[in-house]
Amino acid sequence: MKLPMKLYFSPxxxxxxxxxxxxEAGADIEYLYADTKxxxxxxxxxxxxxxxxxxxxxxxxxxxxxxxxxSAILQYVAECLPAAQLAPASGMARAQLQKWLGFIGTELHKAVYMPLLDPKAPEAVKAYARDKIPLRMDCLQKHLAGREFVLDRFSIADAYLTTILNWSAAVGLKLTPWPAVAAYYQRMLQRPAVGRAVSEEFALYQKEQAHQSAVRQ
Ligand SMILES: N[C@@H](CCC(=O)N[C@@H](CS)C(=O)NCC(=O)O)C(=O)O
Known part of the structure; x- marks a missing residue:
């Protein structure tokens, strides 16, 4: 299904x-590369x-x-594609989705992974971010133990969490102390839609890196 939407993205x-x-929803849109640097x-x-x-x-x-x-984009997209059931509609189930989008966006994305990924972040900032890892990963481990997904079925929270966990190797964060988190991440990568999205963007990322190193020379 073709949707009249454009996503500005970076690999x-x-x-x-x-x-x-x-x-995941089988929807086709236009993807436009944006260089965030x-x-x-x-x-x-x-x-x-x-x-x-x-x-x-x-x-x-x-x-x-x-x-x-x-968080706003993912919820809007899920609402535009209701047949895919990527977000609970209302009530406590919806509140739980928003709770997890908030946790992933603030406690993981911004508090931990962003400073570790940022080459401009001073070592003290990275150390501060690293200190935050155990409590947050322990919470995630506890929640994911015995569960297949963040909620009761695949949702936009899984799309976001997989995206963030995918940066772990790049920031030197080994997931082995949190086996449910490590297994969850591997399980998500096995999903055809997730595997396709990650491998396509990995190829684009390599192309971007090659271009940037050519420009630097
Ligand atoms: N609050 C934003 C943050 C988005 C964000 O941090 N995007 C990063 C890539 S993962 C970016 O564009 N960074 C470039 C910059 O901040 O200049 C959101 O949740 O969408």
Missing amino acids: LACSLASRITFY TKRLEDGSDFLAINPMGQVPTLEVDDGTLLTEN
Whole structure:
């Protein structure tokens, strides 16, 4: 199914969660590469004119409306694709989804992984972020032990969590002390839509790295 939407993305960045969501739902959209370092799109135009934060994901819908922030984008996309049942509709189940999107976005993405990924973050900042790992991973381990998904079935929370856990190797975070988390991550990668999204973006990431090192020389 083709949807009139554009996703501004960067390979293997947190925008991967939206790609996973679209693939899980069997929806086809337009993907536009945004360089989050230079804040330029592939045609050289200014990404800051589209998202003043210069961040991915940024979603553009057919009337030109722009939506930013992972949590909002994922919930909107899930609502546009109800047959895929990627988000509980209401009540406590919906609140639990929002709780996990909040946990993944603030406690994991921003508090732990972002400072560790950022080459500009001073060592003291990275040490501060590393200190936060055990409590947060222990919580995740406890929740995922004996569960297949974050909620009762695959949801946008899984798309987001898999995207974040996918950075673990890059930041030197071994998941082995948290076996339920490690097994969950491997299980998610086995899903055809997730595997496809990750491998496609990995190829794009390698291309981006090769381009950036060529430009530096
Ligand atoms: N609060 C935003 C954060 C998004 C974000 O941090 N995106 C990163 C990639 S994972 C980015 O675009 N970084 C470039 C920058 O912040 O300049 C959200 O949840 O969507």
